[in-house]
Amino acid sequence: MKTGAYYKTKKASINLLIHLFLLSVATTCLFPLIWMVSSSLKSQDVIFKDTSLLPKAFHFENYYRAWMEGGFGRYFLNSIFYTVAVVIGIIIISSMAAYAFSRFRFPGRNIMFFMFMAAMMIPIPGSFVALYVLLNKLHLRNTSFGYILCMINVGLSTSIFLLKTFFDKMPKELEDAARIDGCSKIGLWWHVALPLSKPVLAVVVVFNALNVWNEYILALIIFDSRPLMPLQVALTTFQGEFVTNYPLLMAGLTITAIPIIIVYLLMQKYIVKGVTQGAVVG
């Protein structure tokens, strides 16, 4: 007969297996991060000679130098501004569209959704030149507004797709109840749909924030003045035409990764919370 102890050991061993699995994957994820941080504390002449993860001498000044030489201060603010503006823009615009595609029936609905999907799939190879000419005609070249609009467009299709999939999954009963209470369509979207979809909104935020934060080629092409450039441009300072200053580059990359990790930490909380709330009402 199977006893309680048997079940206990079985459960413990399953948990142990799961932990082993998680730990081994986690190690591979942590290794490059640790390597990056440790390299950022080395000096250029030993970085590829001394491959141990614990540097012999800690060059903390690399961070100060990277910050100053790359001119991070200004670019940091720019990148934060672009990221916040684009993410807010995408969240509002794409969730409205996705909500309409998921809930409403209107002429042209399918064809429009189809077009957004197609856009997600067809990469435009020469789009940089095309966008440049376009922004030039609209007098939006070399403006942060033009850049933000372009970046909103980049994230739009995927975000609509993500959000629509989750809206489709959401129970409609709550909205029906709210509609009976006299809520308008805008109200339903804002008060009912958005709060319920916090987990997926968090994914959309992280996805787009990372996208904007890492973008620099479009910025380089459409901005003619350095004060408008985003943070990634500062990193190219250390990757010279010929000489790459690896320690400063690694320090710069570490600094650049921190805000994104913070965004992720903030957002991943919602990936849990949304559930309980949804479950309680459902």
Added chain:
Amino acid sequence: MKIKSTLENYVFVLPAVLIFAVFYIIPFIWVFQLGLYDWDGILPTKIFVGLDNFKEILFDKIWWQSMGNAGYITLIALTFQNALAFLLAWACDREIRGKNLYRVIFFIPPVLSEVVVGLVWQWILDGNYGLLNSWLAHLGLSHLARSWLSEPQTALTAVAIVHCWKGFGWGFLIFLAGLQTIPRELYEAARVDGANAWVSFRKITIPLMIPVAVLVAILTVLGTMQAFVLIIAMTGGGPAYHTQVPALRILASMRGSSRFGYACAQGISFGVILMAISFIQYRFSKKSRV
């Protein structure tokens, strides 16, 4: 009343459609037109060649080889990467110690810059001083050691594995968000009915996760087929054409050989193929859900 409601519906999609029309459709038409020309990207004169560029693609052996390579990487990503992502998400959805920490750690690869990922993995896979080879030597398997990235037999698989490693965090995140939307009551009800963990996994989790899995699958296909930054960092598309992918071919036609028109045609044909794959996936999922 009816008209007002319809107008209201359009208000919801209007901002998206406006931005889309200006910043996607206009450039798209431009690129599509250019696909019909022989143009180097600089000269003011363009030579109209009709569908010649598209015809040339049909017989471009290297283009199809790189398509095959991308397909191979995608296949590995669809199976290996997504299975890993799902398993990790499922494990982290359970009541398990340290799950919050794991959640953060698994998202490190997508956050890391391609520069770092490229450097670290090159170091691991290097044929002369690589970590993998020295581990193999420690295990007494030094006969297996090789230049993982520069031998035709292993280069593509090595690149694919690094790509999957960099990308599984996204699948993990979306699966996790998806698992959160499954009401806990369903599991409780199942337990009351005497179903064990495996049965409720099979009868509740899997069916409810199918739409999410399709979403992840489509995003994986798109992300993987278009990946190239890591490949440049690790092998430059070599040796020979063994790790060439369509995105690299498009870049090569655009910059290397200044064949802007041909690059546009390649982009369009590539997009059409991607679209076909994705819609097949989408249809397939619709059917399987019913």
Added chain:
Amino acid sequence: MFKLRIAISTLLIGFALFAGCAPKQETGKQVITIWHWMTDREPAFQELAKRYEAKAGVKVNFELYAPSDAYSQKVRAAAQGENLPDIFGILGEKRDFASFIKAGHIFNLTPYMEANNAEWKSSFFGKALAVNEFNEGNSYGVKPGTYGAPIDIMTIQMLYNKNLFRQLGLNPRKPPVTFEELLDIGKKISAANRGGSASGGKQSGMQGLVSGWAEVWMIDCFANNYAFNIMGKDKVLATIKGEVPYTDTDWIKVLTFFKQMQESGVLANGVVTMINKTAEQLFANDKAVFAFNGSWCVNVYKGMNPKLDYGAMLPPAASEKFPMAIWGGAGSSFMVNERSKNKEEAVKFLQWLTGADQQAYLAQSTNNLPANKNATSKIPDILAQFADSMENATHPNVWGLSEFSVVIEAFDKGIQSIIIGEKTPEQVALEVQRIKERELAKKRLVR
């Protein structure tokens, strides 16, 4: 709803604030804008701009856009929108350069070069200027003349590590001069590595030739050196014209060299997918016996390992029929925008920038070779060795005609296939020739 309104209005205020911060052009003073991609030289450029402003009262804005790939796209996009700055550089083949000229983006500098008994022109090394010149009857259809001013020169050749030479029992003052000697050293390297692994079980870790052969142009460069060496310039150019096939025995011989090098062990393990930065790391850290690299490497190695003991050498010759050739000539050049309103001022600035003192300053602060032959500056010995081999230098951009890019690609990728043992030299030659014929046929149809 209220929260949304707050969010939107914050956003709008944000826009307004940032629009207010947009940089304003200084009025009154003459301003020249220059776009470049040379990260390593940015501080030196800024310093020179200051000096020029103090001297001539003209403000010079050096705008850096790196990496070079993005820069190249930016210049092309700006050309489409006719927004190019007063002075800029072009990255790419001679064919692209010609297109920029034909599209009316580049100002013809010939009158300035020829003025005062060609004072400006004669200050440059001839080979440095050649890259920017179009000769009578050039195949690009560009009006003959000089269209750019070089700011530095470079050569690409082989380097050898003197310490590792000693370890192999070779004389560090006598690098190999014939191809056979090179292959012999290859055998010594493999023997040394075998001995090391048998005794200690550790990777003895000595590599042969390292180079950025994942970036195919560096393979092309190496192969062309030998093509010039065994068949001479005329036959190479005849091949490009389509008069000599790639299946010619001389070309097969060139391809076979790579097979021989691979078999002898003189090529580093994994050289086919090596990017140049990796190659530089290996060579700088005493891990590779040979490197194939450009003169910029002096600065790179200095940063990574100041104590590195190495010398420069020509690729060891395989034949005595023709001299060994290496690629060299102008490293980077600046062009003046034809549509600029400040053309005269821009030319004046370029004349000043390429003057002896400024060239000496640029060369010294960045370890580059000056394009101005009067810029006698103290340069490190090793750099002087690079400068000395300038007489052997040639470059596809001075040949007056270009091979089709697809043919170049097939040729270089074919060499990669030979090195990894997938194809024979004969197969590759046949494939390249097939592509060449296809392209030639296409061209005849269009014309």
